Amino acid sequence: MCVYSEAEKRVSITESYYRQLQSQARKLRDGNHSTPPSAPSTSTYYSDGGVPSERDDWWYNGTDNLFLNRSGEHHFVGASSTTHLAKRLNPGSANFAWDVRPLYDDPLSLRRSVGGALPQLPPFEFAKRLFWVQYAYIGTIFSLIQPSGFEERLDWVYHQPPDFSHRESCLVYCQTLLVIAFGLMYSVNQWSGDDGPPGFKYFKHALRFLPDIHEEGSIFFVEVLCYVAYYMQNLNRRDAAFLYIGLALRMAISLGLHQEVLDSDISEADRNRRRRAWWSVYSLDRLLSVKSGNPITIHDEDIGTTWPAALDQSTSDPWPSIVLTHYTQLSRILGRIGEEIYRKKPRSGSNLIASVQSITNDLSSWLRQVPDRLRVDFTTLDTHVNRESVSINLHFYSCVNMTARPLVFYIIQRRLDAGLLGSSAGDWKEGLAPNTVAVIESCITAARATTLIMDAAAKHNLIATYGYLDGEYIFSAALLLVMVNAAFPHNETNARAMETALNLLRGMADRGNTYLGSRHSLLLELRAAIGPKTAGTSETGRTSPIARNAPVTPISEQPVSPATEEAPTHPQLLAAAWPSQPDLSSLQDISFQFDLNDDPALWEGALDQIDIDMDTDWIENTLKR
Numbered sequence: 044m045c046v047y048s049e050a051e052k053r054v055s056i057t058e059s060y061y062r063q064l065q066s067q068a069r070k071l072r073d074g075n076h077s078t079p080p081s082a083p084s085t086s087t088y089y090s091d092g093g094v095p096s097e098r099d100d101w102w103y104n105g106t107d108n109l110f111l112n113r114s115g116e117h118h119f120v121g122a123s124s125t126t127h128l129a130k131r132l133n134p135g136s137a138n139f140a141w142d143v144r145p146l147y148d149d150p151l152s153l154r155r156s157v158g159g160a161l162p163q164l165p166p167f168e169f170a171k172r173l174f175w176v177q178y179a180y181i182g183t184i185f186s187l188i189q190p191s192g193f194e195e196r197l198d199w200v201y202h203q204p205p206d207f208s209h210r211e212s213c214l215v216y217c218q219t220l221l222v223i224a225f226g227l228m229y230s231v232n233q234w235s236g237d238d239g240p241p242g243f244k245y246f247k248h249a250l251r252f253l254p255d256i257h258e259e260g261s262i263f264f265v266e267v268l269c270y271v272a273y274y275m276q277n278l279n280r281r282d283a284a285f286l287y288i289g290l291a292l293r294m295a296i297s298l299g300l301h302q303e304v305l306d307s308d309i310s311e312a313d314r315n316r317r318r319r320a321w322w323s324v325y326s327l328d329r330l331l332s333v334k335s336g337n338p339i340t341i342h343d344e345d346i347g348t349t350w351p352a353a354l355d356q357s358t359s360d361p362w363p364s365i366v367l368t369h370y371t372q373l374s375r376i377l378g379r380i381g382e383e384i385y386r387k388k389p390r391s392g393s394n395l396i397a398s399v400q401s402i403t404n405d406l407s408s409w410l411r412q413v414p415d416r417l418r419v420d421f422t423t424l425d426t427h428v429n430r431e432s433v434s435i436n437l438h439f440y441s442c443v444n445m446t447a448r449p450l451v452f453y454i455i456q457r458r459l460d461a462g463l464l465g466s467s468a469g470d471w472k473e474g475l476a477p478n479t480v481a482v483i484e485s486c487i488t489a490a491r492a493t494t495l496i497m498d499a500a501a502k503h504n505l506i507a508t509y510g511y512l513d514g515e516y517i518f519s520a521a522l523l524l525v526m527v528n529a530a531f532p533h534n535e536t537n538a539r540a541m542e543t544a545l546n547l548l549r550g551m552a553d554r555g556n557t558y559l560g561s562r563h564s565l566l567l568e569l570r571a572a573i574g575p576k577t578a579g580t581s582e583t584g585r586t587s588p589i590a591r592n593a594p595v596t597p598i599s600e601q602p603v604s605p606a607t608e609e610a611p612t613h614p615q616l617l618a619a620a621w622p623s624q625p626d627l628s629s630l631q632d633i634s635f636q637f638d639l640n641d642d643p644a645l646w647e648g649a650l651d652q653i654d655i656d657m658d659t660d661w662i663e664n665t666l667k668r
Contacts, residue, residue, distance in 0.1 A: 162244050162245060164201065171194065172226070173222065173223050173225075174194075174197070176229050176230050177222055178190065179229075179431075180229050180507055181273070183363045183366040184366060184370040184431070186323050186351070186363055187270065187319075188222065193218075193219075196218065196219060197219055199215060200219045205252065207252075213254050214263050214264060214267050216252040217250075221270040221271065224242035224243065224245040224246035224274060225274065227245070228240060228277065228509050241509065253268075256290060260294040262298065262316060265294050265295045265300070265324055266320060266323075268294065269288065269324050269327055272284045272287035272288035273288075276331055276511045277511045279558050284331055285337060288331050289340060292324050292328045295320065300324075301346045301348055302347040302348060315351045315352050318350065318351040322348070326370060328341075329374040329375070329378045329381075330374060333377050333380065333385075338382075338386070343378070350368045351368065352364065362416075369409070369435060372409055373435070373438045374438075376402060377441075379398075379401075380445050384402070384445070384653065390650070392646035395449075399447070402442075402446050403443075403446055403482070406443060406446070416432075417431065421492075424495060424499035425499065425502065429505075430505050433496055433499075433500045433505060436492075437496060437497070437512070437513070440492045440520075441515075444489045444493070444519055444523065447485055450479070450482055450486075451482075451483050451527075453645070454475075454530075455530040457648075458530040459530050462530070470532070471530070475642065486523065487523070487527055487537065490520040490521075490527075491520075493516055493544075494521075494524070494543050494544045495540075497513070497516065497517050497547050506551065517547050520544050521547075522569075524541035524544055525545075525566055525573075525574070526573070528570075528574065529573040530573075545567070548563040548566070549563050
């Protein structure tokens, strides 16, 4: 009989369990965990097979920016993603499973099939109404479909059978079904049942008509791929969205859309279509890449395409081109934010100061130049607001938030650490340079402005309940306000803004957005862990009750109506008037000129924070304390 020494024994384990042991070993080394690692359960997802886990936190077993999906594959979530900071602040929360779970969790739901009947199309006139609904939300910020051209295609779909052997026919059917899917997504504000979100069945059938990627590219193909990518993002299928938008942008590059054409035979109308298509796919790529923490796909110095002309032979209305241009200019700034602030590469605190100064000045310049029609008048939000101004201003304030929040989170972390030692200063501004204070205040102002705009949009029934960007914007604003209210002296305006932001999240969750429901629960956990437990002291020195305990009314308790009908009112969404309006106009005049000798250690500390994701890692670190 052979006898083996102890040193020669081998035990095979899966990579996922190896990662779990690494994580537990780090916790034991740091003194944060005293329980020995347990044996892997038989009900865990393994890369080599196995049975599905009943736990919701199966995906968390990753390291740094890598997360395990159900099949055991690693997926990257970068530093500019909101998910990363939330994970770090609350590592044990079961709510994080939703950050890698599709909104509609049917593994076979998007499997492409051959043949089969089309879903029952809505009446022709109703389909036209659905086009205009989705056009109000995304038709001008991403100029991918022109109304006149689409109506011709819609008429063709309703009177011609599909031809799967003809690429153009497939694209027409695919685009039409995508438009119907988006129109229903933005029209229906309540989802119940198990057949997927509003419009999902049309999106599922649209994928049947999507041509193979090896087929010849076209501008039309690029436009369709963009719609597929963005719907995937709305389903929280972020990896699929990132892949599809990558395909769209690379197809656009292969068609030369990123450069002006010199051929004199190409009409001005065709040139403008190329420009509109290019800047639309560019903007969507910037959004999906930076928001997920991924690198951008193309650098600005490689682009030679000009902005679309406001008026050309193909359209009599210059407004869509104006909206597209100003929205895309923000997406260009967002790309700089992702690259210069959040990318992991060697740099110093002075580099970070220079980037924040330059980006903030660009945002201020953009705000000064934007047309009045696209501005939000905060004094008339209760009576009038349009979706184009909602979309573009939420984009702007998100850029302000993302530029400033590494510094804001660093200040908050210092105050929370000092609070644990009983030495937290009463005035958070003490010892900070004026420009540093201005950066922090601009971030808080942007979060309050986002909340005001979203609240007004909800009152006018202009919230995209299942829309990715609306959920992303309000979650980021709520997260920042929760932390500000926990770390800074009590401020009634900030407390009211936090309650409204949390209420908006809960209202969207109550209408069927389970993904936002988990994010709302996460913020409640975070607030309970780091928030004040008793009455706080206001910045004026007076004791005030904590607004976090004020009653709120979820949107779901209000009447539900399609976006095309009269909007319901939400009388208790902001039950009382704001104590004071945030100084929103001051953002227009921001122009920082930092002295590099001001707060050098502070900016170096803020720089260290960027190595973690600002929306999930910070939550984990805070709750560990």
